[in-house]
Amino acid sequence: xxxxxxxxxxxxxxxxxxxxxxxxxxxxxxxxxxxxxxxxxxxxxxxxxxxxxxxxxxxxxxxxxxxxxxxxxxxxxxxxxxxxxxxxxxxxxxxxxxxxxxxxxxxxxxxxxxxxxxxxxxxxxxxxxxxxxxxxxxxxxxxxxxxxxxxxxxxxxxxxxxxxxxxxxxxxxxxxxxxxxxxxxxxxxxxxxxxxxxxxxxxxxxxxxxxxxxxxxxxxxxxxxxxxxxxxxxxxxxxxxxxxxxxxxxxxxxxxxxxxxxxxxxxxxxxxxxxxxxxxxxxxxxxxxxxxxxxxxxxxxxxxxxxxxxxxxxxxxxxxxxxxxxxxxxxxxxxxx
Numbered sequence: 001x002x003x004x005x006x007x008x009x010x011x012x013x014x015x016x017x018x019x020x021x022x023x024x025x026x027x028x029x030x031x032x033x034x035x036x037x038x039x040x041x042x043x044x045x046x047x048x049x050x051x052x053x054x055x056x057x058x059x060x061x062x063x064x065x066x067x068x069x070x071x072x073x074x075x076x077x078x079x080x081x082x083x084x085x086x087x088x089x090x091x092x093x094x095x096x097x098x099x100x101x102x103x104x105x106x107x108x109x110x111x112x113x114x115x116x117x118x119x120x121x122x123x124x125x126x127x128x129x130x131x132x133x134x135x136x137x138x139x140x141x142x143x144x145x146x147x148x149x150x151x152x153x154x155x156x157x158x159x160x161x162x163x164x165x166x167x168x169x170x171x172x173x174x175x176x177x178x179x180x181x182x183x184x185x186x187x188x189x190x191x192x193x194x195x196x197x198x199x200x201x202x203x204x205x206x207x208x209x210x211x212x213x214x215x216x217x218x219x220x221x222x223x224x225x226x227x228x229x230x231x232x233x234x235x236x237x238x239x240x241x242x243x244x245x246x247x248x249x250x251x252x253x254x255x256x257x258x259x260x261x262x263x264x265x266x267x268x269x270x271x272x273x274x275x276x277x278x279x280x281x282x283x284x285x286x287x288x289x290x291x292x293x294x295x296x297x298x299x300x301x302x303x304x305x306x307x308x309x310x311x312x313x314x315x316x317x318x319x320x321x322x323x324x325x326x327x328x329x330x331x332x333x334x335x336x337x
Contacts, residue, residue: 001105002132003036008140009105009168010035010098015147015161017094022081024157028147030080034073035098038066038106050256050294050309053281054263057106062117066099073099108172110203110283112263123263127283128175130204136171139164175209178229185227186214189235195223201267203283206321211328215267215282220245222269224287226335228328239287239337243269247277253306256296275299278312287337289317 014031015024022030041060046052059065074092078084084091107113109131112123129136143164147157183202190197197216205211205226214225224239247270248257257279260268264281271278277297284291293312297304326333 001109001129001136003039005132005137005140006035006039006102006105007032008137008144008164009101011144011147012140012161012164013097013101014094015143015157016165017097018077018084018087018091019147019154019158019161021083021087021090023151024147024154024161025151026081028144028157028161030077031094031098032144034077034095035102037069037073038099038102048309049311050259050296053292053294053311054259057103057111057113057123059114059117061103061106061113061115063100063103063115064117064119066096066103069099070096105172108175110201112265123265125265125283126176127201127203128179129172129209130206132207133171133204133209134207135209136168139167139171171209175204178209179204179212181229182212182227183214185231185236186212186216186225189225189227189238190214190216190223192235193223193238195238195240197223199266201265201283205286205324208324208328211324213286217243217266219243222267222282224337226327228331230329231331233331236331237334239335241269241287241337244271247272250304251277251297251306252304256294256306256309260294277304286317286320287335289314289320 011028011032014027018030019027038060041056041058046055070092073095077091078088103113103115107115107124108126108129110125110127112125114121115124143160146160150156179202195216195218197218199217201215203213203215205213211228216223220243221240222243225236227236248254260279260281264283267282269280269282275298276295278293278295280290280293294309295312296309297306323335
């Protein structure tokens with residue numbers, strides 16, 4: 001998830017563990033800093049923007065690597081504060097929890113996380129929570145602020161952190177339930193429309209867990225279905241689009257497409273725009289404004305030539321956010337695609 005959420009989660013963990021030994025403020029700071037360490041991979045060099053995209057949340061987000069890194073961070077914290085030197089089990093436990101919960105929380109998002117690297121390079125994506133969800137973050141953020149501004153009242157900070165962890169965990173559990181409710185409704189809509197799909201992924205819409213997008217892959221086509229957990233009416237409309245997989249046969253080199261195919265678990269599409277061949281990850285964004293779109297080839301008359309993959313930096317269309325709020329409560333607010 002977003003860095004602020006990861007820091008707040010780590011701060012709560014630090015407060016309820018080592019905060020008892022070094023104070024709530026220092027416990028929150030230590031926990032928050034350690035929790036953000038897995039995202040250090042954003043500074044690793046990559047050959048192309050596409051490689052950076054598929055390489056993020058790799059080795060540094062592996063549970064195995066979190067375990068291996070625990071003594072390093074645990075010992076560093078023990079040396080920074082002598083009060084922790086007689087409690088290495090506690091500080092090591094805090095370090096592992098801060099690191100591993102970062103990785104596990106990221107796996108709840110749509111992007112995906114290589115939790116089992118190096119034994120498996122497959123990204124785990126349970127896709128139950130949007131990358132920024134205020135309802136998940138708020139209890140943790142409040143707890144972190146209390147720990148930072150109330151260092152001399154540790155019991156208040158400890159209580160706030162405990163409540164924050166319980167509420168955020170309960171909310172995460174709710175997103176699992178909400179996803180299944182939405183999936184049932186998406187499957188009903190696809191069946192009513194006569195769409196037979198190869199794979200289906202449920203994706204939470206931005207900043208909430210009430211509105212969901214069902215993304216179905218059906219051969220050379222994909223379909224979007226938007227449902228709210230509050231829906232009570234007939235099956236939702238199904239929006240179908242071409243994947244343009246025939247473009248794959250024209251490519252001199254399929255390596256970039258294979259990378260996105262593996263990372264997205266097959267949820268991708270291709271298109272041609274102004275002589276450029278584009279490939280996009282369909283899981284993140286709203287039709288037709290997908291966040292991760294890469295130009296991988298260009299027609300140089302009369303042949304199609306590969307180019308170094310470049311991410312398209314398109315202007316975001318934020319008008320869709322207003323529709324999201326309407327659609328949560330109004331089944332008649334159908335989106336035109």
